[in-house]
Amino acid sequence: MKRAVVEAPANIALVKYWGKRNEELNLPLNDSLSMTLDLTVKTEVTLSREFDRDEVYVNQRRLSDEEVKEYAGRVMRSIRKVAGDQGLRAVVRSVSTFPESAGLASSAAGMAALVWACNEALGLGLDRKEISKLAREGSGSACRSIFGGFVLWKKGTRNDGSDSYCEELFPPSHWDLVDVIGLVSDSKKKISSREGMKRVRTAPTLDSRLEFVNRTLPKMIESIANRDESSFYELVMRHSNSMHSVIMDSWPPTWYLNDISIKVMEIIYAYGKAAYTFDAGPNPHVITSSSRADEIENLLRDAGARRVIVSKISQGPRTLEVG
Structure with a gap:
């Protein structure tokens, strides 16, 4: 044994x-x-x-x-x-x-x-x-x-x-960033990621998304190498939008975001010194410098997050x- x-x-x-x-x-x-x-x-x-x-x-x-x-x-x-x-x-x-x-x-x-x-x-x-x-x-x-x-x-x-x-x-140790996660829902997804991915071939925008990833991945790596906050935050948000756009463009239609997710997107974009990103779920991940973690936590709670978790890079x- x-x-x-x-x-x-x-x-x-x-x-x-x-x-x-x-x-x-x-x-x-x-x-x-x-x-x-x-x-x-x-x-x-x-x-x-x-x-x-x-x-x-x-x-x-x-x-x-x-x-x-x-x-x-x-x-x-x-x-x-x-x-x-x-x-x-x-x-x-x-x-x-x-x-x-x-x-x-x-x-x-x-x-x-x-x-x-x-x-x-x-x-x-x-x-x-x-x-x-x-x-x-x-x-x-x-x-x-x-x-x-x-x-x-x-x-x-x-x-x-x-x-x-x-x-x-x-x-x-390369960059002092944190992920501030707002838990807006802890319920199980209605459509699993595995099932959702099977539907993506039906999305007319899939080829455009893959071209976008191939074109901008080197820029993302460069922004991390240079700790370029402005470029990095923009690319993180655009890549999140890209994935969820093709998810919603699939058939049968699938979506993982909710009203609070959309509200957080608006707030963080306006904030300007952080980036939202969402995996296959409604809970926002907000990437920012560790010095801004408390401020982002307050913004997420005001937006409707029931709990906030702050994670360092590990x-x-x-x-x-x-x-």
Whole structure:
């Protein structure tokens, strides 16, 4: 019996990905860029040939066999292949510090923690690049949570996904930014990200969005390298708008934002020294310098946020126990 306990962080995408060229391997249609947060998932993984199946518990809730098969199951198949032991089964217990299924990348942190823990428990010796590939198979954005700071996910072009992985562009210490998150809803999404991404091929504006990403990603990286607040904030907001525009342009129609989300967009744009961004959920992430965190928190509360979380830029996963 092998065991490991790890913590893995969530991340917020600054250049978004939405849509896949291969659903089984979670290969994206475009490169993306994220910032690693200090919101974490703590995961304990126990591996044994004595277990008759994989079991996953998230915040004390046992996932159904179908949920396990859809997410952790595909990762565990790959782990067993790498380990050369098809008899291994896993019991996974995961607890998050933030609401799941509310656009805060809990699945990304959880899947990153699962793969990191398996690598530690089994002594596989995989480097972060290879771990990011395995994490990607369970949840696309999970591959970005394997690294800290500002992280680039390369979409790759190969059919087997061998060139779709992540790398750290800038460490957490590069820029003193924070993510001020307004929780306007903690309810589960009606349409999952996985289902929403299946619809994106129906959007007439998809090709324009992909061209926009390819054209502006280098500018985003340059703005981070130079700590150019004006350019960075504009690009972050435009990339958020771009993703949600193509989501709403899909058929059947899908939307993740609500009235408070739109109100926050107006407020932060007018504020001028911060950027809003939204993953697949209504909760705004406002990126700004740490010195403005209190001011942004007040603005979010005034706009209707029931709770505000302030996250610094963080490192990647860390191992708490092995054996």
